[in-house]
Each structure stands twice: as C-alpha cells, then as structure tokens.
Amino acid sequence: MATDKAVTRTTPSWDPYERGCPSRDLLDRIGDKWSILVLGELGKQGPSRFTQLRNRLSGVSEKMLTQTLRALERDGLVWRTVHPAVPVRVEYGLTSLGETLRVPLKALTEWSVQHLPEVLTAQDAYDNRDGQTG
C-alpha cells in the first residue's frame, strides 16, 4: 500500500508568524474590527439586508460595509444573494465556513466587554505613572 508514503498531513507549514504567509493576511482580515462585527451580527440575527447591517453596526460607512462584505464573501465566510425585485433586495448570511468562526469571534468580543473595566483601570495607572509632568 501507499500508507508509508511521506504525506505531509498534519504539518500544513502555514505559519502566521512568518512574513508573507497567507495565514497572516487571513488572520489580519478576520481580526479586523468591521469583519468581527459583521460576522457577529450575521451570526446573532441571521441573514440580513445591507441596510439592516448598516443600521446595526453603528457608525460604519457604506464604503467600509461594502468593502468588508466583499472581502468576507471572497473568503467564503459570507454568502450574498440578490433577489430581483423593483427595489432590489440583497441578503447576506454566514456560510458553513463562516459559522465555524462564530465561537472564537464571540469569545473575543465578550472578552473586550468583560475586561474593559480592568483595561480602563490599567490605562489610568499607566497615564498617571509619569506622564505629562514635563
């Protein structure tokens, strides 16, 4: 059989710590502020329309929302469906691949909420250590 063939199964050799590695770029994209929030919203609310997302992601510009959605669609994390009608109706939702990101991203989002008080305290301490006395 070919079972002793040196198949590189468990060592993908992808390493985000290496410059130019595509996994680093991917990590950068999924760690992006708007990506996290868009994926979070689609995960919580289910499939949504463009305007719904824009309203729920307080402060996002149309440009950034479009840009983010396009990137997520290209990466296979989000699907996009156009319903031909008089005012066109476009819906976005998580793909099965995108679903696998819900848990890790939710963990990160919740961390930022839960530990914000500690961070704020730390910032205060840092700023009053030896800051603006010169």
Added chain:
Amino acid sequence: MATDKAVTRTTPSWDPYERGCPSRDLLDRIGDKWSILVLGELGKQGPSRFTQLRNRLSGVSEKMLTQTLRALERDGLVWRTVHPAVPVRVEYGLTSLGETLRVPLKALTEWSVQHLPEVLTAQDAYDNRDGQTG
C-alpha cells in the same frame, strides 16, 4: 438582605456594536495583527526581550513593535521590566490579564491556519466567477 437591590451587575452596557463605545476600540486593538502575534509569542515562549520578539515576528518593524508593546502595556496586558546593565536589558511578558487572552487569541490564530485551504479555494471560485472578462 440586599439581594433584591437593583444592582446592575450583569449588564455593563458596554456594546462594541455602538459607535464610540470603548469596548469597540479595545476589540480593535486586541484584534490587531501585531497585537495578536505579540501576545501569542509571549504566551508561547514566556517573557522575552525586544530583539527576540523582533526576530520571531518576521517582518515587524521596530516602530510597530514598540508601538504595539506600548499599547499592550498601557492596556495592562503586558508588563515591561528594565534591567539596568551596560547594554540595557528589557523584558516583556504577559500580565495575568494578558493571560486571559491567550485562549481566545490562540483559537483565532489556529482557525486562520486550519481553514486557510478552504479560504484559498473560496477565493479562487470567487475570482473565476465573473471577474476579469470585461
């Protein structure tokens, strides 16, 4: 007892989906490419010196490394210790707060490595759908 007092315990009212909420900014910082990699390295390798980090984070500039470390220190995620010597020796490490970020960040990093093939395939499909034929 005072157990029925309306203490706002479980509702911090911090919401990263709201514009201007500090939790959004925090989420943005911890989701930053270099922050993720710096915290990941300090978590894996333990306390490290500036040059060690620069070498292990392939491609990072001194400016970005300094900037990232300063922000992490200010947020209370990383400590910084100066050992006075002839060539000065500075060490960085994770605080207990920073440690709490290891698991979620590790999950995210591993996701980007494990699912990169699927993402690459999705990108191919997207680009060959109706791309550059015009």
Added chain:
DNA sequence: CAGAATCCGCTGGGATACTG
C-alpha cells in the same frame, strides 16, 4: 541592546454625489 526621532509614501476610511 532598546528604543526615539524623523521623513515620507501609501492607503484606510469618511463624506458626498450619482446610478440601476
């Protein structure tokens, strides 16, 4: 060794106006 300081190109990202 561990930065601080400077220069500077590039693009991220907001605001606005236009289209199908």
Added chain:
DNA sequence: CAGTATCCCAGCGGATTCTG
C-alpha cells in the same frame, strides 16, 4: 434599496538615522 465613484485627508507603517 444597494450599491459605485470620486474626493480628500489623517495616520498607518516602513526605512533610516541617532542615542544612552
């Protein structure tokens, strides 16, 4: 409604030089 196109500026971030 769901974008696209354009303008434009701040600041990200790289390269280089200087310092204690």
